[in-house]
Amino acid sequence: MTVNVEELELKDRLSLIETMIAEGRRTTESNGWTFVLWGVAYYIAILWTALGYDYMAWAWPVTMTVASVLTVIIFGSKRSKRPTTTIARAIGSIWCAIGISMFVLFLALGWSGKLMDYNIWVAIMAAMLATVNAASSMVLKWMLQFACAAVWWALTIYACFSGGKLLTIAFLVAIFFCQIVFGIYLIIAEASQRGKVAVHA
């Protein structure tokens, strides 16, 4: 009898964890637009810098500030009224912490003029994006996001030993797959989920 009760409790616990993970993934899917927004922002900043227009030094600070403001505004308007789950809170805290860290680090490095080497900049950026994608994918048990983290880690190492145009191409490809394609995939997944809910309602 006790064994049966324990087994039932364990099953309840497992199903609760599975529900939380599924809810966490849905939360990530509903924020898929942020991946696309930031991917496009990186492209604009890279293009602005590469084309060498006036005020080139402002390319990154301006695009990153605009992307941050847009993120905050859209987040504010899209905020759901449902209570957040523990896993969604975990994912939120990871992205919030990486956002602050990247802002502090790149602002300080840029302002002090210490970040003159393009390779180091790509390596640091890729390592930080890998960290956040890997942590999030481990929490959500999501292989696809872990694959994105692996791409960013590979770019981290590649940036240290390669250079020039090839590195820029690799960086652009990584942004395309791990930000834009992954973001669009999340947006589509959320839309099909909504469609299913509407059909069942």
Added chain:
Amino acid sequence: MTENQNELELKDRLSLIESMIAEGRRTHERWAWVYVLWGVANCTAILWTALAHFPYAWPITMIAAWVLTIIVAARRRAKRPSTTLGRAVSSIWIAFGISAMMLFPALGISGRIDEYIEISVASAMLGMAYAASAILLRWKAQFACALVWWSLSVYACFGKSTPVAIAYLSAIFLCMIVFGFYGMIAEARRCKQEAKHA
């Protein structure tokens, strides 16, 4: 009736979240020795490099720290099932560990980085891991450590050689060794209390 039920459900949910956070903190305290171990390893590597100018000081101490972490973690692994928060916090640290293991050796071997950028990047990444864990566990002491790391990240970009090195050693002492001991003491106290109540 429905309102009362909703209120009860909400209270249940809140108490579940609170108990999960408390359990997450307890899991974290059980791993406090890792902070002390890595704090001592970092200090050893810095002092070894500064005093003996030995080029392999960092790789040797870091590999030794990894091996020790794996051995002690395997021996201390609790038989209790891990909680969702415990799993989330460990994911943050595992991801940080892999990234640090990829980034710093690659930068070191390629000879692209100077010590200021290294300290700044390491501090920013540590600040990220500490802050994510602190927000998750609602732990002010850990968030204070994150603030120390972020401040050091900025200071390393503008400060001079010796003061930056002293600041780095102080941050390691405060945020790794002292914070680790604080966690270990909290765990020991809790174990004593549990033994008394048993």
